[in-house]
Amino acid sequence: MDLIQLAVPVLLKGLWVTAALTFVSVLIGFNLGLGLALMRLSSNRFLSGFAKYYSNVFRGTPLLVQIFLFYYGLGQLSLIKDNAALWWVISDGARCAVLALALNTAAYTSEILRGGLMSVPVGLVEAAQACGMSRILRFRRIEFPLAIRQALPAYGNELILVVKGTSLASTITVLEITGYAKRLMSQTFAIFEIFAIAGVLYLVINLMLIAIIRSTERFLMRHETSSGRHLTAPQPNRSTMIS
Template identity: 55%
Template sequence: MDFAFLLETFLRLLPGVPLTLQLAFLSVAFGIALALPVALMRLSRIWPLVWTARAYVFVFRSTPLLVQIFLIYYGLGQFPELRYSALWPILREPYWCAIIALTLNTAAYGSEIVRGGVQSVPHGQIEAARACGMGGPLLFRRIVLPLAVRQALPAYGNEIILMVKATALASVITLMEITGLAAKLISETYRAIEVFIVAGAIYLAINYVITRIVHVLEHWLTPYLRPAPVPAASSRGEPA
């Protein structure tokens, strides 16, 4: 194996890491902001809101992300109303089209993760909070949401990792993130195996760091799950 070429490939793919991280984390951040109201719509008893949220989740979970990117990047420009609107400076840019597609996709999955987290909150804790005088937004902010975040964090960690890998699809609309630079390098060198090995190693390193961060957050948010310290024995050999 040509280690000199692998090092050169790594240095040429490295400039694509910031764009990959931008696409992933902006999409996840916007996706969380959208997933929460969609989840609340699903949990509400207002049937128009429930069915609207269900339709949104069904469409974006049941169609390929690549198709969604193509529809947003190529499809929206077919409508004159959009081409001559104030939104066109954003919708004509591949960067923002990728952000929009990734955001809408991850929000559909994220809303189900949030909904599952909210539904997993023990009913007894909600009743105890109501007995203390909490209700409405205060109950949701202080009791339901923190517990739901703890329950949903492992699954949302997986969603962040999936988003990092999904950014590779942004290369099809000319964005030069890691995969886009890898494809360009392959067209120049015709050495696909070495290039994709390096690209895969970069994705692996990014997702390893994300996994460890999520693990630390999960450990920090769940102190009640940590094993209790074992008391040390006394000097006389008697239990402490």
């Protein structure tokens, strides 16, 4: 009991850092991933090729390696050292972790959103074109909302993986949940108890995310379920994605 009273307040400090890392990384990664998905579906071979190779590189290498390359590797380059803005990002562990997490999740998000966009019925797009909708208006009112509905379950899994991925930020001196757990472990030597409490905190975060995602999915699909129709399409995840 004394250990719990000691550990919980300290780990809760890291909880806010974990939440901040997740929120900022997902915010950047989603927008970047959406852009990459559109580039991947573009008829321009340069844009689609760039998006494809970007996705392959970040999905094909471990997140931990990417974090180390950004934090320890890029700081050795004179180009980074001489640029104040780039050095500001790389020189801080938390900002570097956000950069790595955002770029990594953007690669997976692009594949998830690409699958959602490809699942939009061609007839709806053609009908919108026949009505004289511009490309931007068609995307905003028809393609994107339908793609989000289809992609949400797979994207929910990606959000959970991002939360768990924030634990790797502790390897570059960021004191989030795992970082504080390592510090407490070295002070108390209660390895099992400390990391069990940390695991419970991660579980609580992810259970809350799952509840939010399911509620959002039910809200978005309320019209289909109420009319007895439920559109489904296979969505990629980290274990089934192909180039």
